[in-house]
Amino acid sequence: MAQLQTKGLGRAREIYRDRARRARELKKEGRKIFGYLDINPPVEILTAAGIVPFHLLGDMSEPITKADVCLPTVVCPFLRSVMDQGLKGKYDFLDGALFSHTCEVAEKMSHIWRIYLGDSEVYYIDTPHTTHDAAVKQHKYLLEDFIKALAESTGAEITPERLREAVALHNEQRALVRELYDLKKPDPPLISGRETIQVIVALTVLPVTEGNELLREVISEVKQRPEKPPQQPARLLVWGSIMDNTALVEMIESIGANVVMDDNALGSRAYFEDVEASDDPLDGLAYHYLVSIRNPRTFRETVLDKEGRKDYMTDLEARFGHLRDYAREWHANGVILQALRYCDSHAYEVPGIGDYLDHVGLPHIYLELDYNQSALAQLRTRIQAFLELLD
Amino acid sequence: MAEVKKKPINRLKTMYPLRALVDGMYERAQEASREGRPVAWCMVNWWGGDVVLRAMDVACIYPEDYGAVCAAFGAAPAHMARCDADGFPTHMCGYARNTLGYTAIMSELGEIPPDVPMGGMPKPTLLLGSAYFCDTRYKWFQSLGRYLDAPLWVLEMPHPGVKEYQTEGAPEHDIAFLVAELKGFAAFLEKLLKKKMDWDRFAELVDDTIEMNRVWYEVNELRKAVPCPMHSRDFWSSMPASLYMAADPKETARLYRDMYDEVKALVDNRQGAVAEEKYRLAFAELPPWHSLKFFDSLAERGWNFVIESWAYHPPKPIDLSHIKDPVEKIARLTYRYFTGFFADACATQDWWGYFEHPYLEYAREYRCDGIFLHPLLTCRTATNHLMVVQDQAMKRLKVPSIVIEGDIVDLSLFDPADALRKAETFEETMDYYKEMRQKEGLDW
16 A cells, blocks of 8 residues: 655645545554544543554444444434444554543443444543532543553553653644634635645544644645635634534535634644643643533533622623634634534533524524435525525 | 223332322422422432432422423423424433423513423522433533523532443542532532531431332332232332432332332232233333323233333442441442442443443343333433343343334324334244243243
């Protein structure tokens, strides 16, 4: 198999189209690869153990034919697709897998994975659900337990020093992604929404240093290239469930809008907060992956108003104020709220975010997705109507 | 004189006072509200939070129970329609949609809506969410902030995996976490209600709760008898008294003891819950509350439902008499509930120690011919594991399952006529696998 030769955006696009190919190359080079799911597993620990973290993703274009035996149709179609890929042997290059309690279906999938794909080198971190002090402390214990189990099984030495180095490398990646997103602020943006997803998805298979190199190449290329995405009448922020495929954004960008900002688990949500330096690196990691990341599955204490009373809008401001800030900084004039069908943690947010966006004067539309490429066509008319509203 | 037709399911007499205890909680909450005493809307939290609230004299009601009540009384569709109109996605939990719609209407009227079942749920002083099992059970209460200004506390619960549970020190960390969370909740309540926790009363309630669960567990052990003397319908009517801690646990324990005596007498007399027990089934998970008469038709065919999901059963008994701190005691009871099947799961390398594995243990111990799987189209938690249960019960035990889709609240998602047609053909499948089990040396 020929190694990937291209650089920058071309390389990102190639990896995006066939992530498994790069994973197999890495495997051939003697690297250990662990799959992980969603935003809560601390990838720094895998990096510190010399393991390449590989984000488990689904395939929107492939029908689910194997996962029905273990996951019913009324759960998250993205997770069903991930399981389907696993059962079809598409992740056969993995040396292990790391799950967390990122949502209730993902938690249960860790047990299902063990039953159907083997329990060897499969780990699960029971991420707490609140930001209580006791929850952060518990999270740290759970990370310690995971490190012990991983070190025992793989022989890796996961020292505080190595963890600190891994945190620094991943923070570097976070800073580079933020720099990449800065390129979307001009009008027209220097990089399209489609290209951004390709780069972000490519990062999910690369060792962190290689990912950082790719980001530097992309940033440099985008700044220098003469052609830019076309200027469009609408600039949109897209919030919601994981987006590991360009299909929706491509469709939006083909009908009169630039997707200039996002808030989802693969995009800004994973990169816009750094892991804070701490004497014990596990303190920083435990806090970051439970508290700092804005995952709707984590309950944050209700923020009270100045008089100490519960006030709906004050609470919404604390939960969703970052969306207003994103819209201001990236000059977005509309918001698409999208959630995968059966994704409860996002679904419950929808009316509240809608209320908040009404309050700050940002037009919005809600789309429910089936994680199925062919089902997107019927959304086209709704999005077109929404874009006309923004004119 | 017309002949009185015998009912297909022999209902337990001792079930009725337990059900009445739960129904009475609405009246008690309404009375508390009228008198200006605090009222909490609670998620089922497996006793820790309930005991804290009860020791602080807070009247508790459970919107999950109210969802079932509204479904049974036909009031849920109107509430769900309001919830849908307010922009909540329709695939969300039926119980949640019922409560959100009910609360939206209540908040608009400024009072309990007229003609709602059981006199309705009065406006709460606080909300107690739970992180156990289901994302919905705290996201739903967070969403109520749209209509209510009641503060919300979310009670944490650890969810260890079967393997992780074996890690040295892991269970003790989990217990310490539960203890810290319960103490945090007590401190939150003290601040909110401006009164001190009565820790002596708390300790007494903890002991009574442990005893209540022990007796209730013993009642269900009796159901292993052939024929089984207690049908799932009686279980579902009786379980809320434990799960929702509807009244003083001492009183509930007394009523469960009465039930034990009645069931024991039936066992001694070899009297089953259905006239001629041909098939013994486990039911997974929650029933269609709006269509419970459906079980009469199955009973007429000799189907007896002898066990249900682990999730609604009391924990396996555990000796906690040596634990001095009552908070730790109740935390250990809750933890026991969650991990009680883990040892067997680990020994048999079945990695889903709750929800899935208990069915395998139950199918053996309760000598089940089949498992009735009821995927709930709006509930991930009660549905996630059902395909694995079906697959593993067949692979490991040669116990077949029947899948009948429906919903706990939404009547339109359940088709009893079609379900009965499927049930008829499933009997042949159960007969076939009974022979298969015998050939393979399984003893039922």
